[in-house]
Amino acid sequence: MHLKSISCRVFTTRWFMPLFAIFLGVALGGAQWIGGDRQTGLTTMALFVAIAALLVLGGRSETIRALRGDGRDERWAHIDLAATALSGIVVITAIIVACGWEWAHGRDGSPFVQLGAIAGLAYIAGLVILRVRS
Amino acid sequence: MNNDVRELRAAHGLSQGELALEMKVSRQTINAVETGRYTPSLPLAIALARFFQRPVEEVFHAPQVD
Numbered sequence: 728m729h730l731k732s733i734s735c736r737v738f739t740t741r742w743f744m745p746l747f748a749i750f751l752g753v754a755l756g757g758a759q760w761i762g763g764d765r766q767t768g769l770t771t772m773a774l775f776v777a778i779a780a781l782l783v784l785g786g787r788s789e790t791i792r793a794l795r796g797d798g799r800d801e802r803w804a805h806i807d808l809a810a811t812a813l814s815g816i817v818v819i820t821a822i823i824v825a826c827g828w829e830w831a832h833g834r835d836g837s838p839f840v841q842l843g844a845i846a847g848l849a850y851i852a853g854l855v856i857l858r859v860r861s
Numbered sequence: 862m863n864n865d866v867r868e869l870r871a872a873h874g875l876s877q878g879e880l881a882l883e884m885k886v887s888r889q890t891i892n893a894v895e896t897g898r899y900t901p902s903l904p905l906a907i908a909l910a911r912f913f914q915r916p917v918e919e920v921f922h923a924p925q926v927d
Binding site: 789798800801802803805 | 885886887889890893899901902905
């Protein structure tokens with residue numbers, strides 16, 4: 728079976744995102760727990776479980792269904808792409824501002840310089856790969 | 862891009878939800894197409910035209926390019 732059709736089926740089932748949210752909660756909350764901050768770890772897990780519950784119990788809301796995956800169609804693919812690009816722009820802008828702030832205070836800019844470099848390289852790699860494939 | 866999807870759907874006596882089921886998209890997507898807020902992909906435009914048994918250019922009206 729083609730990889731794209733498998734991934735489409737996975738991402739458009741109603742259980743993938745709730746289970747992924749729980750996985751993230753356990754992974755991130757577990758990391759905080761292991762690091763000695765049990766209270767924050769439990770709070771993180773509870774937050775992600777609440778998000779998973781919202782996704783499962785969100786009913787027929789178009790936005791919830793699209794976030795969950797089972798309400799997605801080609802229009803939502805466009806919306807998802809635009810929202811992903813917007814969030815990327817926001818994060819990259821924040822990284823650039825943070826780099827400037829760190830440098831202005833005489834520091835080396837870590838870890839924002841590295842994050843900015845990753846973002847820039849990922850963008851160029853994306854352009855090259857998508858150009859070859861299109 | 863203007864289109865006649867709403868008129869054709871009404872002529873066939875279909876609701877947005879029923880047409881959405883036929884096209885395997887959401888009711889909101891059919892609404893967005895009808896109101897011109899969303900330009901459908903070529904496959905969806907062709908599927909809509911085939912469903913209404915019209916040529917694509919009779920269903921969707923692109924502005925003239927000189």
